[in-house]
Amino acid sequence: MIQIAPSILSADFANLGPSVAKVCQAGADLIHVDVMDGHFVQNLTFGPMIVKAIKPYSTVPLDVHLMMTNPQDLLNDFIEAGADQITLHAEVEYDIISLLKKIKEHGIKAGLSLRPRTPASIIENYLPYLDLVLVMTVEPGFGGQEFLITQLPKIAQLRNMIDPAKTLIQVDGGINDKSAPLCIENGATTLIAGSYIFGSTDWAQAIRSLRGDNG
Numbered sequence: 001m002i003q004i005a006p007s008i009l010s011a012d013f014a015n016l017g018p019s020v021a022k023v024c025q026a027g028a029d030l031i032h033v034d035v036m037d038g039h040f041v042q043n044l045t046f047g048p049m050i051v052k053a054i055k056p057y058s059t060v061p062l063d064v065h066l067m068m069t070n071p072q073d074l075l076n077d078f079i080e081a082g083a084d085q086i087t088l089h090a091e092v093e094y095d096i097i098s099l100l101k102k103i104k105e106h107g108i109k110a111g112l113s114l115r116p117r118t119p120a121s122i123i124e125n126y127l128p129y130l131d132l133v134l135v136m137t138v139e140p141g142f143g144g145q146e147f148l149i150t151q152l153p154k155i156a157q158l159r160n161m162i163d164p165a166k167t168l169i170q171v172d173g174g175i176n177d178k179s180a181p182l183c184i185e186n187g188a189t190t191l192i193a194g195s196y197i198f199g200s201t202d203w204a205q206a207i208r209s210l211r212g213d214n215g
């Protein structure tokens with residue numbers, strides 16, 4: 001079963017709680033929260049206070065994607081705020097295994113995200129700790145960019161490296177009704193989509209079309 005995770009990066013920030021509730025009703029399986037620190041990526045978005053504020057509006061798990069140079073500084077705050085899944089980036093320099101362990105000690109799912117230039121092989125050392133791998137299919141930092149078709153072989157490679165019963169494969173960036181089937185064919189299990197869902201007039205239909213259900 002394919003999971004659909006709307007990214008609130010493209011939601012109406014002045015109306016965030018009700019937008020989260022509405023997209024859950026429209027069929028979201030997860031709510032994806034893009035945390036950007038203005039350093040790991042240029043953009044600045046949400047902190048733990050926003051995660052805490054939207055938590056009561058969500059009927060599905062909160063999937064928090066930390067695009068941060070120093071995720072260790074705020075990890076406890078994101079855990080306390082109600083994150084249900086936390087994904088770190090593989091490219092920054094800190095003790096990733098200790099952070100993954102810490103996330104899992106709290107009963108939270110742990111993930112590792114790969115920028116487009118980062119090879120699939122990087123996950124080998126971390127596999128025992130990973131509930132999910134997130135393949136960036138755009139350069140992280142902004143919504144509304146074009147899907148990088150060059151990432152499809154990486155998705156297929158990851159599918160061959162992991163146990164699908166244990167570790168999910170997320171794709172994030174440029175996901176729409178054209179790129180979604182390509183990702184699924186290559187092994188993606190979770191599709192993260194911001195502008196495609198929140199930019200459509202019928203969110204439920206947009207979510208169904210990503211699942212490949214146009215009925």
Ligand code: DX5
Pocket residue numbers: 007008009010032034065138139140141142143144145172173174175192193194195196
């Ligand atoms: C980009 C973020 C994505 C973003 C995707 O750095 O990680 O989650 O919201 O946006 P779309 O679906 O518009 O490409």
Ligand code: ZN
Pocket residue numbers: 007032033034065172192
């Ligand atoms: Zn994301």
